[in-house]
Amino acid sequence: MKTEDIDILIARFYRGETDEDEEKLLVQYFNSENSNVSCKTDSTVLLSLTAEEAEVSSDLENKMSLLIDSWEESDKNKTKHIATIEFRKRILSIAATILLVVSIGFWYQYHSSGSSARVNYFEDPQESQELVVEALRLFSNNFSKGTQTIEKADNRVDDTFRILEKVLNENSVQE
Numbered sequence: 561m562k563t564e565d566i567d568i569l570i571a572r573f574y575r576g577e578t579d580e581d582e583e584k585l586l587v588q589y590f591n592s593e594n595s596n597v598s599c600k601t602d603s604t605v606l607l608s609l610t611a612e613e614a615e616v617s618s619d620l621e622n623k624m625s626l627l628i629d630s631w632e633e634s635d636k637n638k639t640k641h642i643a644t645i646e647f648r649k650r651i652l653s654i655a656a657t658i659l660l661v662v663s664i665g666f667w668y669q670y671h672s673s674g675s676s677a678r679v680n681y682f683e684d685p686q687e688s689q690e691l692v693v694e695a696l697r698l699f700s701n702n703f704s705k706g707t708q709t710i711e712k713a714d715n716r717v718d719d720t721f722r723i724l725e726k727v728l729n730e731n732s733v734q735e
Contacts, residue, residue, distance in 0.1 A: 566589055566599065570586065570599065573586060583606075587606065587607065590602075590606060590607060636725075643721075644718070648714065651710060651714075655706070655710070
């Protein structure tokens with residue numbers, strides 16, 4: 561076969577205009593030892609496209625399934641983490657709002673009931689310091705109790721999420 565004929569067949573092959581017999585001719589030409597060296601790329605493309613199907617490993621499906629499952633698990637963990645963060649933000653915003661309202665209430669009460677009657681003057685700095693330290697201890701204890709309550713609630717929420725996830729996973733396995 562002439563090189564010009566082969567070039568024409570190759571051009572028709574790339575345009576998708578060749579029939580099965582013409583493709584067989586091209587395969588025979590490229591498999592022969594007198595094929596043109598300048599058409600090496602065309603030979604590789606044609607032979608790879610017309611070759612029989614490649615073998616697929618038997619455990620490929622299992623590997624792909626495991627990979628997809630790991631991606632899905634990663635997405636679930638991200639979603640759970642985001643939900644936990646959002647819940648914590650809501651709890652903290654509620655606590656901050658309550659603290660703000662209570663603070664405004666105390667401020668209003670203090671200013672409306674005559675603040676000068678409530679101010680104590682200490683002549684002894686030691687007595688004043690002891691009163692301030694006692695007030696700070698009281699605040700610290702109450703604040704610690706509040707944070708412990710929030711931590712307990714957070715742990716309960718985490719436990720609830722774990723139980724829900726376990727139930728959902730058992731339901732998905734049963735289906």
